[in-house]
Amino acid sequence: MYKYRLTILVLSQFFCTSLWFAGNSAIENTQHANDSVLLGHLSSAVQAGFIIGTFFYALFAIADRYSPSHVFFWSSLLASLSNLLLIYPSLPLEGLLTFRFLTGFFLAGIYPVGMKIAVDHYESDLGKPMGFIVGALVMGTATPHLLKSINLEAVTANIVVCTSVLAVVGGLTTLLFVDNGPFRKKTEILKFDSFFQSFRSREFRTIMFGYIGHTWELYAFWSCVPQILLIYADQHKQHSLNLPILSFLIIACGSIGCIVSGYTSRKFDSKKFATFLLLSSAICCLLSPFVLNVESIVLLVTFLMLWNIFAVSDSPLFSRLMAENAPRHARGAALTIANCLGFSVTIISIQLTSNLLKITGSHYVFLLIAIGPLFGIISLLMKNFGKNTNLPSKNLS
Template identity: 50%
Template sequence: MPQEKHILPIIVFAQFCCTSLWFAGNGVMDDLLKVFHLEITALGHLTSAVQVGFITGTLVFALLTIADRFSPSKVFFYCAVIGAMVNLGMTRQANSLESLLLIRFFTGVALAGIYPVGMKIASDYYRKGLGTSLGFLVGALVLGTAFPHLLKTFAGTGNLPWKAVVLCTSLLAAAGGLMILFLVPDGPYRRPMLKKDFSAFFSVFRLKAFRAAAFGYFGHMWELYAFWAFVPLVLAVYQQVHPQLNLNIPLLSFLIIGSGGVACVAGGYLSQRLGTKRTAATALLLSGLCCLFSPIFLLQDSEILLLFFLIFWGLMVVADSPLFSTLVAQNAPEEARGTALTIVNSIGFTITIFSIQLLNFLALHFAPFYLFLFLAPGPAFGLYFLFGRKRRSSAT
């Protein structure tokens, strides 16, 4: 059995491996559009399908309190293997938009047993420094999400076919599940729920501090995945407007999204000095300002300034994610912590459906450079519930 100090790196790497499934479709989106003769609106639909699957899975997990009643390590493993197998379905030659939507949907269902359950496993091992631990964990999610874009960079050179990108993400997911099963036993702070408690799904929201953290997270989620999903489109349009440039869009997408992994880790350490709530609010404010100022930077001619702005935004847009999860975990009852994390994730990802589909619709009527303006209400909403209403919160 590995020592406790080795547990976190194992969980982090396994989380990275398994969450590469999340944007596996987005990483090869251009190929999917061409090979299966899909419309451009398939970008939003296929991205949303994963989110809908994740939401459905987390709702079932939360209602049945699976992460609190059963071994989290085994739940993680089974979901990783199932997700890996389903993901391979994208390589079928006979796919249509409908079948791809189903494949991405069930991939999302499998991810419901990976991302929040991974946070549950970490919270069962670490009480002191939980924010830092979750910073590494969400950082792994960010890198895993961005990783298919990096793989696509090699595919774009002709050295790696797009189907190999899909295969690679599936193999990574299976490997991550095996690592958790064999190297990460249930944590010392785990308190299994001895019987079903369907009321836990709702009762956690009666706690004021928990509610404030959850609503802050919901505002953050309005912005996060819509930004990630539409960054490649914005870069592609910028390339069309400036044909003299030769932007490597998959690589730049990886850098913009993946840079957030560094911010998650840095935010965890910074929160030890400034407080979790204050650090999360600062990142949320800065990402909200990026929404408001986005047209200024996206409409100017300097690609250096553009990339600097997008990478800065990529840092800020996700830096608060592990901090909100920390606040949620700290303010939830110990015996229902897994369920609390799962239901908050479920609602948060439900919100991403609306923001992604809103941008998908607006992309037909507005230039992409103005789309991100419509993400600004999310951070404003989150900040209002954190500070605009006079609440007492012990989690700072």
């Protein structure tokens, strides 16, 4: 079984991160379905929980001080329990928000910790595992749109139960079959500034700024995909279109891009490749006000798919570069705090673009999210970055 550890880890990531999105999808099929304000609060509660959770996990260097597989398991168990409590009868609004927050909090011990496990096993060749792990998250992001296309009113509780069970299975299989990697360096003593050690490296800071630019664009784009399709359907009187299925296909295709970029990063300079992808997605942002007004749904969906592939495919590259340029004993904290900062920025970009799109209905809104990839490009082109970012940093101890 150990030779299949990457497959196990990727499936575990998908099973566990389904809690992030499927929980809200289940609630959207209840009596709260028409309460857009409540659904927005629930989504924000998960995001806020994840942000605070990643800061907590990074501050206490949990993935560096304790076995990452054990951290992954216990986090998945607690996240699945928080998700399962959503089916408690007559749960008040405060309870819904609390359990969504806790689910996000414990997801901080799953997604970034899963990347930490991959780093400990594949230090010399991170492209492939990072591509698959991020691809699993992308597929998890798309899954709720697939669920929305099905009449699930009678099985809402089943969605919650199934995702909770899958998360436990994912955490347990990781605990049993994915041991501590040979490149793991345990931190024996708690130092509250351990996650700041990575920021002392100019290389890491540069990559971190690039990653923040990437997240600014990506999550704003994902949040607006259903709205873009809805605007198209209203303008062209094509209300028979299955918008959730189209949303699923547009976002899910990004998982293929992540896998491909993971493989190709083994042959090309990761920094240059990430810069190319940021430039490509920035061009899509700048072209969007014109292309999104086309009459052909095929052309529209094709453009959105290409935009998504460009926008998400640099994610495994940034994860790889941050892992390679972080101190070995603080890699878990470094990857976790990177997620914390990246997701903090997404709250601003998501609220800004989605609200402006609702108010104006204008595709010129997407010029604002071009700020992200352009900022990332400037960061990656800064001088003194390093001669070869495909090689592990010398600052590994």
